[in-house]
Each structure stands twice: as structure tokens, then as C-alpha cells.
Amino acid sequence: MNLQTFPVFALVLSTGCFSALPASGQFANPEVLEIAASGIFTADQHVLLRWTPANPKTWAWCRDSGYLLVRVTLEDTNGPLPGDEQSASIVQKTFLPKDQAAWEAAMLIDSIVGVAAGAYYGEDFTVASPDNEGIVTAHNIESEEENRFGMSLFAADVSTLAAEMQNLLFRDTTAQQGFRYAYIIRPGGQTGDQLLRPGRVSLSTDEVYVAPAPASFNAAPGDSLAILVWDQFATAGHYAGYNIWRSQNGGPFEQLNTEPVIATEGPDGKEPKALMFYARLENNTDSFSFRICGHSPFGFDGPFSETLTVKGVPAPLRAGIGISRTEETTAGMEIHWAFPDSLNASIQGFQVLRSGSHDGNYALLPSGMIAASERSFVDLSPLPAAYYKVAFTDVNGNEVTSNPQLAQLRDSIPPEPPGQVTGEAVGQSGLLRIHWSPGNSGDVMGYRVFMADQPDGAYGQVSKRWIRDTVFTYQVNVSSLTPYKYFRVKAIDHRENTSGFSPVCAVALPDIVPPSMPVLKQATPQGGGILISFAPSQSADIQQHHILRKKKDERDWQSVAVLDSLWGHASAEFFDTTAEQMYTYEYMIQAEDGAGLKSNSRVFRAKQSAGGGxxxxxxxxxxxxxxxxxxxxxxxxxxxxxxxxxxxxxxxxxxxxxxxxxxxxxxxxxxxxxxxxxxxxxxxxxxxxxxxxxxxxxxxxxxxxxxxxxxxxxxxxxxxxxxxxxxxxxxxxxxxxxxxxxxxxxxxxxxxxxxxxxxxx
The missing domain is CATH 2.60.40.10 (Immunoglobulins)
Structure with missing residues (x-):
């Protein structure tokens, strides 16, 4: 195979994988030769090391020049080593690029190696669309260099052989129990004055790495299908992908997927919390057991999840059913439906359901299972108005239901009027909310709402059509000359018979008009104080009057006294005995209504002299x-x-x-x-x-x-x-x-x- 023509796919990399990459153009320092490294100590007494170039520049350099690995023993079973012994313990290993023959041989063993080979040596590194069930998701990556970089590291995450071919994995079989080692991985070749940031790993061989089992594994049956779901986010820091294993009727487990199942980014750039896998089943009669395990970037599979067993569930019979007509007869309400006669043998029979409302609870009528050959049923005790559904049950026990159909008895009697009507203003914008109690009639279809400016005035309909709810909102002009709006409601049954009016409901409009201004007539110094004379506000909703005072040139007004509404008084007086001598005061009268709105009089000045004048x-x-x-x-x-x-x-x-x-x-x-x-x-x-x-x-x-x-x-x-x-x-x-x-x-x-x-x- 020619490495220069190997096609590759662009992909969205899992941010939880060992070789997770930053977004395009967001590398920490694209000009530094930098390596990230990690390591674990396994139960077989080996140290596994994995590293990755941190940016495209480092990747290209190490692709051509390889890597240099240095190991230093920091501690033995007796404790930390002195500096000279640490220097004497240094071991070096050089990783040179693999030749083409080695790459071609590895590609025959693992097809993922071909992805890395194409990234390394492909002459025209174009993005091709993968199959729907491939292991990668098409993604538009900004530059060819980043595309090559990302693809090769992804291949190393999901394939141990691909990691070894790129010199990104090393198994140290000479590590000893109870020791601590430091590993340093740096770019190979003559780096000269290049800025370097080697990868560093320090680990103890007393700490055996234990990989977790996949979390929250669940399986749900479908028609010749098993839907497997697990929480990949919980173990994303340990695994680059997952493998699916299946057993049929208690037989041996076999791996279903040929490539690891990986998490890919969604349109929002984030990984899903859960992974889902659809496993095809040969039939719906056998039992199938499933378990999953994670695949580590260090080249091994983790422990299995719990084993779950499912059996396929046949899909409902694909046949339409619908009510064709309803007819009132002397016996009751007759329901007719349509269903293909050719499918009679595929069903157990029919059932009829009824509800008093379209979206209500439908009750099964006491007829039992109606024969598959029947196409009608008579409701012997029909409601004045009811909704009917017809359902068939297929031979596998699946039930399929028709859409609701309204059926009404002939009726010329209007329903009872609604009960008590209440209402209130919502905020200050003029929005009014009306609600009422339903009447006792059982065949009410909806309501119409009417409004007038006087309780005995002409009521006009304000609901555009009949409404099903018992709550209605309406926008009015808050600058109306009347302080109230009056509402009444009528009920309508399914035969369009209309009830009489409900009782009248008076709703107070929000008050946005301040009270009329009080008139301050004079503020006269007299012996012992200052006499304030004023005409109170004449607004009907006035609640109180405030006598306000402040010293000349001060900013804040103080309340001297609060008087009641003074309703019906043409004039009023207040004698301020708290004014200090030789100070000039400013006085103002403030009127306040029931809505808290206020209006002020003009300001008068007065000075209390010594001796009262x-x-x-x-x-x-x-x-x-x-x-x-x-x-x-x-x-x-x-x-x-x-x-x-x-x-x-x-x-x-x-x-x-x-x-x-x-x-x-x-x-x-x-x-x-x-x-x-x-x-x-x-x-x-x-x-x-x-x-x-x-x-x-x-x-x-x-x-x-x-x-x-x-x-x-x-x-x-x-x-x-x-x-x-x-x-x-x-x-x-x-x-x-x-x-x-x-x-x-x-x-x-x-x-x-x-x-x-x-x-x-």
C-alpha cells in the first residue's frame, strides 16, 4: 500500500481522551517544542508511559526526528537516593521514526494504523465523508496541518499499535517494586536553540493503577434492537473509547464493534454526558446479554460493566384505524370505524374508549374485546357530548388507538349559567383577569365573556370566540372615565346552545391619576406658632393630607402632621407650634389617594419671630x-x-x-x-x-x-x-x-x- 495516497477522515476529538487537543489556533505556545506525558504502574509490575506532542510544530519535528526518553531513579526501597546515585541510575532510550515497511506491515494488522500513516505521510490530506457507522464524525478542521496532527493523535488513543508506530507509548519492564522513578520525554534530534518543554512523569511503583468500570449502564429493548446507554462522562478521563460485548441465549460473549465507540462533540462543541449504542438483534424471541468495557489510551481494556439481558419487543402492527362516523339511534350512540379486513387475522380484536373531554382520561366501555371482524359498537348509555376512541390489539399484545371523535346527542336545552365571577387588575397597565366557577351542566363546550361600563349597561362580547378555560384576561384603557369595568359570562354547550348571563362582576381599574391638588392659602406667623390655611383636595379617593415643612435652603421635606381625607371640607387649618423662632420655613400641603398617588400644593414661606410676630x-x-x-x-x-x-x-x-x-x-x-x-x-x-x-x-x-x-x-x-x-x-x-x-x-x-x-x- 502506498502511504502517500492513504485517505483519512476529519473528526471531533473527545476532550476526555489522553491526546485531547485544544481548539484550532488555541495551542498554549505553538512555537515551543512541548510534550505532555502521563504514566501508570500496572498490576503486572510494569510502568506504562504515554505522551503526545502539544502542538503541530512539535508533532512535525518528532515525526521526523523521533523522541528521547530518560529515566532517573529517585527512590529505592531504602528511601530517596543521593544526587550522585540518581545520576548513576540514568537510563536513556531513543525512539526513531519507523520506516515504510514497518508502517505497511502494521496497517495489515490494524486499519487504524492507516489513519496515522495517512496523517504522517499522505501527500494530499483531504477530508472525506465517513460512513454513517464509522468511528469518526466528519468535521471541518481549519488547516491541513492541524488536521494531520489531530488525526494521528486520535489514532494513537484508540489503537495501541498506532501509538507504538508513532513512538507515543513505552512499556518499562525493568521497573522494580517499591521504587520511585522520574521519566523525561523530549524531542529527538539536534534541537539547537529551540525552546523546549519536555514531558515529565514521576510515579511510585507502590501505587498500582486501577481502571474503573463503565458507570450507569442501562439497556432497553426495541423491535429486533437493544438500546445501550452509559455515562461516559464519569470515565472520560480514563478511556479513549468503549467496546461492546454480547451473548445470545447464554452463549459466549463476542465483541460487536470492530472499532472503539467514542464520544464526539455536538453542535454546541460539548460532549454528551451519556453514550448510546444501538445493537441489532437477530430476532425478538432469544435473550441477549450485553456488557461494555473502556479502552485506555495506555493500550488495555478496563473492567467490564454489569451484564444486562434484554429480549426484543415486536413493533405494533402497522395498520391505521379511525372512527368513520357516529350516529344517534334509539338504542344509544352507534360508533363505526374503518380497519383493513385483510388484517383481521393479525389482531385479537377491538375496544371502545370514551371521555367527557378531548384531552381527558378515556375509560374503557364495558363491552369486552370486540371481535376482529366487527366494525361498529353501540354505547347504550351515551353522554350528552363525549369523545370516543377505538383501539385494536395485535397478536403480540400491542395496542394502537385512533384519534378522538366527538359525538353529541340532539339537544336544544341551554346549559346553566356559570357560577360566581370574580376579577382583579394585574399590575398598572390595564390588564384585567376574570375567573369564574363552572355551572352544573355536563355538556358545556366553553364560555363567552361580556363587558360593560355600568352594571346595568349594554354588555358587549370581549372574548373573540368561545373559550374552554374558566380564566380570561382582557386589556382596557386605564384612562377610562369610569373607575370600574363590569363583566358577565355565558356558557355554551356542544350544540351551540347559550346560557343566560352569570352574576355581575365589578373589577376596579388600576389608579394612575393622582388626586387633585390641595390649595395652600396662607402661612401666617402668630403668637406661639405659624397658622397654615388650605383647601383640601376634592378627589373622591383621597385618603390623607400631609403637612410638609422644611427650613429655607434645605433640600429635604419633613412631615409635620398627617390629617385624614378631610372629605367634604372646603377649607382647613393647622397650627404649627413646633416652628423655631427667627427661622424661615417653607410649607407645602401634599394630598395622597388610596393608590398611593400624591399631588402637592404650591409653597408658602413664613418666619416665626420672637414673641410671636x-x-x-x-x-x-x-x-x-x-x-x-x-x-x-x-x-x-x-x-x-x-x-x-x-x-x-x-x-x-x-x-x-x-x-x-x-x-x-x-x-x-x-x-x-x-x-x-x-x-x-x-x-x-x-x-x-x-x-x-x-x-x-x-x-x-x-x-x-x-x-x-x-x-x-x-x-x-x-x-x-x-x-x-x-x-x-x-x-x-x-x-x-x-x-x-x-x-x-x-x-x-x-x-x-x-x-x-x-x-x-
Missing amino acids: RETVGQLDAHFVKSEGIIRLRWSYHNTYGVTGFAIYRGPQPDQLYESGFVTAQQSVTGGQYDGPDPFQADASGMHIGDDAGNAVSGGHLPAGSFDLKQKGAPNTTHTTFCEYRDRSFLNFKPYYYAVIVKYADGTFSPMSNVVSASAY
């Missing part, structure tokens, strides 16, 4: 200054901290005042008297605040036009500021009445001062 101005005086042509107002005020200005009210009568002017604190100040602690006096720490020139000053009277810390003041300080306002727009000989209100930056203001009057002349 802002202080009015004092010492207000108004008089005409003829020399200047003005009416001059003068007043005093304590602590102008936070004051934005003074509103001047004027009118022809004391009760007819209106705001006629506004001046800021800076514009109105003419001087002041500071009555608190001296902020310019050095404190206990030696720190002090100076004047504009940086000089320390004392308290006391302030010159007119000076407006600094002593006039502005600060919270919780005491001082007196003198202010004035000049009115230049007036008529002579007409009295004018004046008052002043202080306005603050936080929106609060003082009560109106006392009213004074003056007139020009």
Missing part, C-alpha cells in the same frame, strides 16, 4: 417743615437685622391708608443708639472688630449717615435705629394721615404702626 416701629412722628417744603416722618426701630425696608402708608382718613412709598433701611437711617454688648470691644480671646479704618471703637451714639454693624444688628442683639422719610407730594391746608410697616427679606412684616397726621400751610 414682628415688632412695630416706635416713636412715629409727622410734622410739616415749611423751610424745606416737606412733611417729615421720623421713627425708631429695634434690630433692623433682616429688614428690607419700610412701607409708608398715607391717606385722607385714618381708615383709608394706602402704600404711598417704600424706603430701604439704608435710605431711611439717620442714626441710632446701640444698647447691646459692644461688638467692637475685644472679647475674651483678644479678638475685636474695628471701624472702617481698622481702629477699635466703643458703643454709644452713632453719627447720622453711618450704617454699619451697629445699625444693622444681628439676631438676638438689641439696639435702636432712628429713621426718617420726607414726603414732598401733598396739598396745602389738607391733613394727611401716616403709618409705617416694616418688611423683612423672608416675606414677613410687622403690624402697622400707630397713625399720625400732619398738614401743610
Whole structure:
């Protein structure tokens, strides 16, 4: 045979085999001459070594240059050997490539050797499609080099002779009991400056390798067939393939397969957990016993599995049977079926089965086995509606059943309406689920569902057709103006007779609309707190109102109080007694409905001043200054901290005042008297605040036009500021009445001062 023309097959390699390969292009380092090795100590006191090149480069090198094996004795029966004795124990063996004559002779013994020979020496290494029952599975491998590499290693895994021809197996018969050896396998020839990673094995001859038996072996009978299944994943690390053995009627066991049965990758790139083998049986009458064993990459078969015995099961008679017609007679319901008369001798007879539903449990009618020549049967006690099947039993006891056929008695009486109907919303999207109790009628085929916007409104069908189930879902518009949808159900029998309506079921729609906004009217500082006035939300489903508060410039709102729905109240008030003095607060009313939806009012600000309110101005005086042509107002005020200005009210009568002017604190100040602690006096720490020139000053009277810390003041300080306002727009000989209100930056203001009057002349 010419080695250069030997055809080969591509295959998917078992990842559990000794020579398992990484995926294409995924070798650890394709440029290193690397060898992987493993070894075992057998019961016959020999060491078996197996190795494999780790990448195509190493494979090609060793194909042409062979291998070098070195053995070093590490320990004897007395313990570890010193370094010089280890060096003296070194034994080397060279494995040279086999010549063509040796390959051709080996191929005549084992055809698998030809696979390796084709990979080694084939001139045109193309992928051919194997037979369906071959030992390999066709697989598209990316490159010819990887194809050759993978095929040769696969052949070594499943054939001991193929491994020996490739110099990938060695039996050390000189190993001694109780010793430990190190084996080093490296590429042969002159490797020069090539990067090397030799294979290394260290093992003790005290540890005898015990191969496991195949796991979870099962056998199932078929028609002249036995289906064998076992867990190959449990022993994949020990075996490259499996052999099947069979015994007929207690005779000797013979191997069925000519090549090992192997696990191959599926479309997902993974091996199956179980292997399956179909064994043909000569007949269905003899008993056949089966057992399996694994084939190790080290060249031996492992122990047998348990032995299982099966007998073939004849297949059912291949003949069709079907109900041809049903007919209501005075005697009952007559069932007719079709079956080939020519096969009467091949069956034992017929049986008729009945069920109240298509997919229900079919009961055998009490007729016994009907003769093979009969083609009809009368059900003497038929149901109003029932499904029938006809089955034949062949001479081997196999039963074959027809498809169901509906048969109905003539009926004009409608079924009873369904029982109680209930429903609920599923989530917030508008999906409603309706379910009901079946009525007492036994011939109900299905149901129709109807819906209306009012309990006594016009109901329209919302189920597209009759439905068999007692549960129905329907999508509605959640923005409907009505808070409920109303449902009723009708039952339909097999004669299309329709029942009356079921009781009404009201289903609440999911609430996605927040309540109407409450209206915050005012937040007024009063003695002892701040009075909150608001109009509650008028939504029908309102549950409660929250009084929310936060300090100015803070982010988080705090709940001061939770009030009930306040249903029917046009207005409500809440007095907040927890507000701290001199702080500006923001207030908001929040309404919440039964679905947890909320709406907020607008925000009002208020400040609780010391003593419960802002202080009015004092010492207000108004008089005409003829020399200047003005009416001059003068007043005093304590602590102008936070004051934005003074509103001047004027009118022809004391009760007819209106705001006629506004001046800021800076514009109105003419001087002041500071009555608190001296902020310019050095404190206990030696720190002090100076004047504009940086000089320390004392308290006391302030010159007119000076407006600094002593006039502005600060919270919780005491001082007196003198202010004035000049009115230049007036008529002579007409009295004018004046008052002043202080306005603050936080929106609060003082009560109106006392009213004074003056007139020009």
C-alpha cells in the first residue's frame, strides 16, 4: 500500500481522551517544542508511559526526528537516593521514526494504523465523508496541518499499535517494586536553540493503577434492537473509547464493534454526558446479554460493566384505524370505524374508549374485546357530548388507538349559567383577569365573556370566540372615565346552545391619576406658632393630607402632621407650634389617594419671630417743615437685622391708608443708639472688630449717615435705629394721615404702626 495516497477522515476529538487537543489556533505556545506525558504502574509490575506532542510544530519535528526518553531513579526501597546515585541510575532510550515497511506491515494488522500513516505521510490530506457507522464524525478542521496532527493523535488513543508506530507509548519492564522513578520525554534530534518543554512523569511503583468500570449502564429493548446507554462522562478521563460485548441465549460473549465507540462533540462543541449504542438483534424471541468495557489510551481494556439481558419487543402492527362516523339511534350512540379486513387475522380484536373531554382520561366501555371482524359498537348509555376512541390489539399484545371523535346527542336545552365571577387588575397597565366557577351542566363546550361600563349597561362580547378555560384576561384603557369595568359570562354547550348571563362582576381599574391638588392659602406667623390655611383636595379617593415643612435652603421635606381625607371640607387649618423662632420655613400641603398617588400644593414661606410676630416701629412722628417744603416722618426701630425696608402708608382718613412709598433701611437711617454688648470691644480671646479704618471703637451714639454693624444688628442683639422719610407730594391746608410697616427679606412684616397726621400751610 502506498502511504502517500492513504485517505483519512476529519473528526471531533473527545476532550476526555489522553491526546485531547485544544481548539484550532488555541495551542498554549505553538512555537515551543512541548510534550505532555502521563504514566501508570500496572498490576503486572510494569510502568506504562504515554505522551503526545502539544502542538503541530512539535508533532512535525518528532515525526521526523523521533523522541528521547530518560529515566532517573529517585527512590529505592531504602528511601530517596543521593544526587550522585540518581545520576548513576540514568537510563536513556531513543525512539526513531519507523520506516515504510514497518508502517505497511502494521496497517495489515490494524486499519487504524492507516489513519496515522495517512496523517504522517499522505501527500494530499483531504477530508472525506465517513460512513454513517464509522468511528469518526466528519468535521471541518481549519488547516491541513492541524488536521494531520489531530488525526494521528486520535489514532494513537484508540489503537495501541498506532501509538507504538508513532513512538507515543513505552512499556518499562525493568521497573522494580517499591521504587520511585522520574521519566523525561523530549524531542529527538539536534534541537539547537529551540525552546523546549519536555514531558515529565514521576510515579511510585507502590501505587498500582486501577481502571474503573463503565458507570450507569442501562439497556432497553426495541423491535429486533437493544438500546445501550452509559455515562461516559464519569470515565472520560480514563478511556479513549468503549467496546461492546454480547451473548445470545447464554452463549459466549463476542465483541460487536470492530472499532472503539467514542464520544464526539455536538453542535454546541460539548460532549454528551451519556453514550448510546444501538445493537441489532437477530430476532425478538432469544435473550441477549450485553456488557461494555473502556479502552485506555495506555493500550488495555478496563473492567467490564454489569451484564444486562434484554429480549426484543415486536413493533405494533402497522395498520391505521379511525372512527368513520357516529350516529344517534334509539338504542344509544352507534360508533363505526374503518380497519383493513385483510388484517383481521393479525389482531385479537377491538375496544371502545370514551371521555367527557378531548384531552381527558378515556375509560374503557364495558363491552369486552370486540371481535376482529366487527366494525361498529353501540354505547347504550351515551353522554350528552363525549369523545370516543377505538383501539385494536395485535397478536403480540400491542395496542394502537385512533384519534378522538366527538359525538353529541340532539339537544336544544341551554346549559346553566356559570357560577360566581370574580376579577382583579394585574399590575398598572390595564390588564384585567376574570375567573369564574363552572355551572352544573355536563355538556358545556366553553364560555363567552361580556363587558360593560355600568352594571346595568349594554354588555358587549370581549372574548373573540368561545373559550374552554374558566380564566380570561382582557386589556382596557386605564384612562377610562369610569373607575370600574363590569363583566358577565355565558356558557355554551356542544350544540351551540347559550346560557343566560352569570352574576355581575365589578373589577376596579388600576389608579394612575393622582388626586387633585390641595390649595395652600396662607402661612401666617402668630403668637406661639405659624397658622397654615388650605383647601383640601376634592378627589373622591383621597385618603390623607400631609403637612410638609422644611427650613429655607434645605433640600429635604419633613412631615409635620398627617390629617385624614378631610372629605367634604372646603377649607382647613393647622397650627404649627413646633416652628423655631427667627427661622424661615417653607410649607407645602401634599394630598395622597388610596393608590398611593400624591399631588402637592404650591409653597408658602413664613418666619416665626420672637414673641410671636414682628415688632412695630416706635416713636412715629409727622410734622410739616415749611423751610424745606416737606412733611417729615421720623421713627425708631429695634434690630433692623433682616429688614428690607419700610412701607409708608398715607391717606385722607385714618381708615383709608394706602402704600404711598417704600424706603430701604439704608435710605431711611439717620442714626441710632446701640444698647447691646459692644461688638467692637475685644472679647475674651483678644479678638475685636474695628471701624472702617481698622481702629477699635466703643458703643454709644452713632453719627447720622453711618450704617454699619451697629445699625444693622444681628439676631438676638438689641439696639435702636432712628429713621426718617420726607414726603414732598401733598396739598396745602389738607391733613394727611401716616403709618409705617416694616418688611423683612423672608416675606414677613410687622403690624402697622400707630397713625399720625400732619398738614401743610
